Amino acid sequence: MIVSADTLWRLNHEYSNRLAKAHTYFALLEQLVDERDGQDEQLGAALHYTLAHLDALKGEHRDWRYTYFYEHPDSKRMVQTDAAIQQALGAFVRMRSQHERYLIDLYQALETIPRPHPGLTTVPANGDLWDKTRLALYQLLDFNNYVETLGAPT
Numbered sequence: 001m002i003v004s005a006d007t008l009w010r011l012n013h014e015y016s017n018r019l020a021k022a023h024t025y026f027a028l029l030e031q032l033v034d035e036r037d038g039q040d041e042q043l044g045a046a047l048h049y050t051l052a053h054l055d056a057l058k059g060e061h062r063d064w065r066y067t068y069f070y071e072h073p074d075s076k077r078m079v080q081t082d083a084a085i086q087q088a089l090g091a092f093v094r095m096r097s098q099h100e101r102y103l104i105d106l107y108q109a110l111e112t113i114p115r116p117h118p119g120l121t122t123v124p125a126n127g128d129l130w131d132k133t134r135l136a137l138y139q140l141l142d143f144n145n146y147v148e149t150l151g152a153p154t
Contacts, residue, residue, distance in 0.1 A: 003085060003086065003089050003153075004085070005078060005079070005080055005085055007150050007151070008069070008078070008079075008085050008088055008089055008092075009078060010150055011089075011092060011147065011150065012065065012069055012092075014143070014146055015061065015092075015096070015143060016061065018136070018139055018140045018143060019054065019057060019058050019061060019140065020058075021136045021139070021140075022054055022133070022136040022137050022139075022140050023051065023054045023055070023058060024136075025129060025132050025133040025136045026047060026050050026051050026054060026133050026136075026137075027051060028129055029047060029121060029129040029130065029132075029133050030044070030047040030048065030051060032120075032121065032123065032129060033047065033116065033120060033121070036120050037116075037120055040116065040120075042113060042114075043113055043116055046109060046110060046113045049106075049109070050106050050109075050110065050137075053102055053106055054106075056102075057099050057102065057103075060095060060098075060099070061095065061099075064088075064091055064092060064095050067091070068084075068087060068088035068091045068092070069088050071084070089153070093153060096143065096144075100141065100143075100144075103137065103140055103141045104141065106137065107137055107138070107141060110134065110137070115130065116130060118130070
């Protein structure tokens with residue numbers, strides 16, 4: 001299946017957004033838990049562990065962009081030829097498949113953590129960050145559904 005440059009751009013953009021959103025929510029939650037109750041070591045360790053892995057995934061995605069998505073790292077001009085687009089897409093699918101395994105492990109690890117009291121994780125203006133972090137991680141896991149709407153291979 002030939003994928004257009006527009007489709008590749010959408011994949012990159014959406015994945016970047018989902019990674020950033022998950023990372024942001026986990027960083028905010030970690031900060032909030034540390035400030036409000038630095039005594040829950042299991043929760044703090046789980047959040048720190050998750051953030052470290054999200055950082056690694058963001059780094060791998062950045063490496064993919066500079067290796068496959070841009071014609072040249074200095075120009076940051078997206079690839080345009082069909083062959084380069086297909087190569088970038090193939091590398092993205094492989095990267096994403098590896099990421100999915102890590103994300104499943106992270107999601108399952110968080111399932112073992114007892115849900116903190118909502119008073120600890122709720123911010124009046126933003127709601128419950130515990131729920132938002134789990135939703136952001138789920139949306140990152142559910143990326144293949146977005147890919148299917150574009151008609152790109154998963």
